[in-house]
Amino acid sequence: xxxxxxxxxxxxxxxxxxxxxxxxxxVRRFEEKAGQLYGMGLIGGFxxxxxxxxxxxxxxxxxAEEGDKRITTYRDHGHMLACGMDPDGVMxxxxxxxxxxxxxxxxxxxxxxREKDFYGGHGIVGANVPLGAGLALADQYKGNGRVTFTYFGxxxxxxxxxxxxxxxxxxxxxPVVFVIENNQxxxxxxxxxxxxxxxxxxRGAAFGIPGxxxxxxxxxxxxxxxxxxxxxxxxxxxxxxxxxKTYRYRGHSMxxxxxxxxxxxxxxxxxEKDCIEHVRELLLEGKHASEEDxxxxxxxxxxxxNKSAEFAKESAEPDVSELWTDIYVEDTREDA
Amino acid sequence: MPTEILMxxxxxxxxxxxxAKWLVKEGDSVNSGDIMAEIETDKATMExxxxxxxxxxxxxxxxxxxxxxxxxxxxxxxxxxxxxxxxGETSSGGGESSAKKDDSGGxxxxxxxxxxxxxxxxxxxxxxxxxxxxxxxEGTEMTKMTVREAINAAMAEEMRNDEDVFIMGEEVAEYQxxxxxxxxxxxxxxxxxxxxxxxxxxxFAGIGVGAAWGGLKPIVEFMTWNFAMQAIDQIINSAAKxxxxxxxxxxxxxxxxxxxxxxxxxxxxxxxxxAAWYSHVPGLKVVQPYSAADAxxxxxxxxxxxxxxxxxxxxxxxxxxxxxxxxxxxxxxFGKARIARPGDDVTIVSFGIGxxxxxxxxxxxxxxxxxxxxxxxxxxRPLDYDTVLASVMKTNRCVTVEEGFPVASIGxxxxxxxxxRAFDYLDAPxxxxxxxxxxxxYAANLEKLALTSTKEVIEAVNKVTYR
Numbered sequence: 001x002x003x004x005x006x007x008x009x010x011x012x013x014x015x016x017x018x019x020x021x022x023x024x025x026x027v028r029r030f031e032e033k034a035g036q037l038y039g040m041g042l043i044g045g046f047x048x049x050x051x052x053x054x055x056x057x058x059x060x061x062x063x064a065e066e067g068d069k070r071i072t073t074y075r076d077h078g079h080m081l082a083c084g085m086d087p088d089g090v091m092x093x094x095x096x097x098x099x100x101x102x103x104x105x106x107x108x109x110x111x112x113x114r115e116k117d118f119y120g121g122h123g124i125v126g127a128n129v130p131l132g133a134g135l136a137l138a139d140q141y142k143g144n145g146r147v148t149f150t151y152f153g154x155x156x157x158x159x160x161x162x163x164x165x166x167x168x169x170x171x172x173x174x175p176v177v178f179v180i181e182n183n184q185x186x187x188x189x190x191x192x193x194x195x196x197x198x199x200x201x202x203r204g205a206a207f208g209i210p211g212x213x214x215x216x217x218x219x220x221x222x223x224x225x226x227x228x229x230x231x232x233x234x235x236x237x238x239x240x241x242x243x244x245k246t247y248r249y250r251g252h253s254m255x256x257x258x259x260x261x262x263x264x265x266x267x268x269x270x271x272e273k274d275c276i277e278h279v280r281e282l283l284l285e286g287k288h289a290s291e292e293d294x295x296x297x298x299x300x301x302x303x304x305x306n307k308s309a310e311f312a313k314e315s316a317e318p319d320v321s322e323l324w325t326d327i328y329v330e331d332t333r334e335d336a
Numbered sequence: 337m338p339t340e341i342l343m344x345x346x347x348x349x350x351x352x353x354x355x356a357k358w359l360v361k362e363g364d365s366v367n368s369g370d371i372m373a374e375i376e377t378d379k380a381t382m383e384x385x386x387x388x389x390x391x392x393x394x395x396x397x398x399x400x401x402x403x404x405x406x407x408x409x410x411x412x413x414x415x416x417x418x419x420x421x422x423x424g425e426t427s428s429g430g431g432e433s434s435a436k437k438d439d440s441g442g443x444x445x446x447x448x449x450x451x452x453x454x455x456x457x458x459x460x461x462x463x464x465x466x467x468x469x470x471x472x473x474e475g476t477e478m479t480k481m482t483v484r485e486a487i488n489a490a491m492a493e494e495m496r497n498d499e500d501v502f503i504m505g506e507e508v509a510e511y512q513x514x515x516x517x518x519x520x521x522x523x524x525x526x527x528x529x530x531x532x533x534x535x536x537x538x539x540f541a542g543i544g545v546g547a548a549w550g551g552l553k554p555i556v557e558f559m560t561w562n563f564a565m566q567a568i569d570q571i572i573n574s575a576a577k578x579x580x581x582x583x584x585x586x587x588x589x590x591x592x593x594x595x596x597x598x599x600x601x602x603x604x605x606x607x608x609x610x611a612a613w614y615s616h617v618p619g620l621k622v623v624q625p626y627s628a629a630d631a632x633x634x635x636x637x638x639x640x641x642x643x644x645x646x647x648x649x650x651x652x653x654x655x656x657x658x659x660x661x662x663x664x665x666x667x668x669x670f671g672k673a674r675i676a677r678p679g680d681d682v683t684i685v686s687f688g689i690g691x692x693x694x695x696x697x698x699x700x701x702x703x704x705x706x707x708x709x710x711x712x713x714x715x716x717r718p719l720d721y722d723t724v725l726a727s728v729m730k731t732n733r734c735v736t737v738e739e740g741f742p743v744a745s746i747g748x749x750x751x752x753x754x755x756x757r758a759f760d761y762l763d764a765p766x767x768x769x770x771x772x773x774x775x776x777x778y779a780a781n782l783e784k785l786a787l788t789s790t791k792e793v794i795e796a797v798n799k800v801t802y803r
Contacts (some may be wrong), residue, residue: 032368036387039344040407051369069550073363103583112582124573130539132576134546141502141528141552164539171534196798249369250385255347257380261370272371279427326580329587329642 012220014288020062021279022297024054028276029076029305030087034077034094037309038254043094047108050078052249055083055275056181058224060149063230069142071119071132072151074109075181075248079151083116087304091312099315103305103322119271126159128152129178133165133239147233151179155186157200163207164247166239166297170207173238178204179180179241181216187252188260201243216246217273247273338393338422340409346375346382347513353377355410358395365391366413373399373410386443390415393423401496462723464729464757467672471633475663480696486628487517487593490635491555495525498553501639504531505557513614514559515595515654541592543569545574548590553639558631561610561648575644576619579704584801591638591725593647596624597739598787604775607783608713609740611688614646615716615749621670622717624648626660626691630714633668637655641670664799671718675727679709682797683727683749686737687713692786693769694737706801716746724750732763733800737793742770764800769793 012020030051038047050057053075061082066069072079076321085101093100093111101111109123109186118133122128132150139146156162157180169176180200184191191198200210210232214225222244247269251258258266283289343353354376366386393414397404404410412423447797481489495501502525507514507531509522522530533540537558544556558564564571571592578586598607603735613624621643625631631649638645676691677698686694691712698708709727713719728734734754736747747768753765769788776786 012355029368034757035385036344039346039384040342041345041348044348071546090503101583102581102585105583106581110578110581111713112578112585114585116464119546120582122568122574127542127569127574130542130570131546131549134543135544136546136549138547138550141547141550149556157408161542164534164536165533165543167536168539168543172531251382255379255382257379257382263383326582326584328621329579329589 012208012223012331014283014286016062017279017283017286018297019282019289021276021294022301023058023061023082023281024219024276025297025301026087026304027057029301030081031077031093033305033309034091035250035254036162036283037091037312039097042313043108044096045107046074047094047254048252049250049254050073050075050248052275053181053183053216053246054078055278056179056216056244056246057151058178059219060179060226062219062223063226064149068144068149069117069119069132069135069139069146069152070149071128071135071306072121072290073125073128073153073156074121074123075153076109076111076112076121077298080111080113080116080118080121083113083118085111085113085116085118087308090310091097091308092315095315097312097315098318098322099311103326104318105322105326126152126156126161129159129162130165132178133169133174133176136169136174136239137172139270140172140174141283147173147230148176149179150176151181153186154180154182154184154191154200155189157203158194160185163203166204166209167205169239170204170209173236174232175236177226177233177237177241178209178241180241181246182243182245182247185248185252185260187335190260197242201241204241206241208273209241211241211243211280214242214244216244217269217275217278219279264318272295338418339388339390339415340414341411341415343397343404343406343408343410344375344384345406346377347379348375350406352405352498355397355399355404356381358399360392360755361635362392362395365389375612386413388413393418415799418681421527444535451749456550460573462577464725466720466723466726468675471629471668472661472663472666473675474614478659479658479662481628481632481656481660483625483628483631483649483654483674484515484517486632486658486660487635488521489517490632490639491518492524493527494519494636494639498639500551501553501555502529502531502553503543503557504533506533506535506559508532508557513557516652517649517654518557537563537566538570540572542574544590545570546589546591548575548588549578549586553589555591555593555639558592560595560606560651561596562606562608562614564574564592564594564610571614571620571644571646572617576617580588580619586643588603588644589634589642591645593635594649595651595654596648597650598771598776598783601778601780601783603778607776609648609688609738609771610646611716612740612745612749614648615719615746616744620644620646620717621715622646622648624688624717625714626653626688626712628656630674630712632660634670634714636665637667637670640667648688653689668714670715671720672714673720673723674712674714675709675723676712677708677710679707679731681707681731682733682735682801683709683724683731684737684797685711685747687711687716687722687746688739690737690739693788693790693793696790697797700790700794701797705724706797706803708797713746720756721753725754728754728758729761732761733797734762734766735768735769735793735796735800737769739787742768742773745770764802765799767796769796
């Protein structure tokens, strides 16, 4: 693959770089495996892969602290792996098994982890934006200094409730980082054809929310911008918008014939801008890792992913009694 | 071991496709993500990418082949160090031979589905066992209170009890409530806990749900339920469904409340009863009180409930006074109807403002010697079927009363349940008195006709008692 010009020396340690490499590779290999299982009929329904966008979640997770929250839309596998959720549980949810994060009742688009402060996984485009602001409102109410990362796409950025939320988040100075993952296509509609002004990050200006565009194929640039945004929120200065310019290599979902863009366009991004290749080069050029070291990481990731696929196939389908559970939270109050 | 590459399913419904074109040939090396072939289905042509890296050892299905079944081996991939001679000892897709679609044709699929599906039935309906316990101890001191005061008191008491309870909505704070329901709350609890929102129902309903997931107990006031249609996606898709979709991890303790149904002379967009709409949705609890005591006791239960509660009030009832027990902490449980007036000849079931017509009709019927039992459902989900069924089994006749539209109404649902569980007890068909099947008109005379009425209830009772 052609080398990408690295404009500046990375301001991170070798260990951090290796961690980003590993985390991004985990997302990519996991998604490739998910695509494969889908092809075999083991995963049903919709399945939206994150391949190409890995630097976004890995760069931002590098800025998160214990207790910070994250919420996203339906292209959510990468967010879950990046925040430390167990690949076994994610894959088993994709196959609709009892070992999945939602016991097989949510599927690809609806997974959650209280433990990792991951609040979904939402199938309605744009709906997670006020939900994320609400999580931030709860943190502000409690005064705990936590920040919520609210991810959505360039497509969701045209939903009305996003702007309702911008207004209230700015008005009440909610500690929320709005991360617009602009992968340039809302399903099959390019940004040019759907969005009146190209720079989505400027849309917060009307509400007094600072925003900036970030190279989403560069994990270090994402991390740097994320640190600034998080500091702004934690200080109590209100929301911040990051428009992260990224690219998805695969179709919108598995059943996407991808006639809205050329094969050359995709290949060019893969060859010239790939986020994993970028960190790989930084590691090798900086002599932070040898080819053998990286091969060992590749092997380690492959094993993790294969194990998750095995788990997802072997885990049983949910017991039929699960049909009737979790509709309501049991009321444990004494006077209930 | 060489790996078989299988014909992929490109959509959940795909069973076979055409291998339109190979983009690699035998001897080519591929990396994961490389496009290997084009597959054509009846819907689209899709590119098929490599998952594993290796060398194409053999192509098993030539390009142009039609009707290739999903999961048929189409090529063999060799790993480093393997040669074409190793082919023969293949494993499918890297050990993934347990694919479920490869062993049966399309038709068998349907057959096995029919056989294997376990039936998960609703629990069987037992004999009705109504809970007739009193709502408060006999001899409790009572005081007169309007529904408005009762709702206000319920919120204030719960906000005093629990720091996590807060209220948000349009004009709830400085204006003291569009209908003065939140009067005085800002003074007592401050702007942090009594939050004026912009006019932005969709957005603040979503923020409320997020805040509930974040550990708070929001009360979200809609100025009227008509405006909540802007927010219905957040109420249903986010608040009601997420506990189920998360396998029980993300309950949502939130109350959505405000005036519901027709007020007076505000026409179609401002006059609609949402009782049946929300009662349709698993994951929600739905409450529609009539009296002040019920409004107070049920709202306190709603605020404490760990689930999303739809609390449907009525503008016309806000100013009406009722007896309310003087107790430090009094709640009414969900799923318990109230027999507002005992009787023997006919059961009249209603809720909310419908109770006005039901009770007035019962008074007039009593004058004519007909003894009507009037049941106030109070909560619509969970619904107290047992109290209704036990009453119908006693009176053998039933009339339901509500202001909502007639199609798929609460009355329709009750009629079906009564037919199913008390068919042999019925001496007449159940009649549903409802609002008319028209948008609410503005003109005073037409508006009156569009609602149900005491007269209609009496006529219905006369019909089911064959008088």
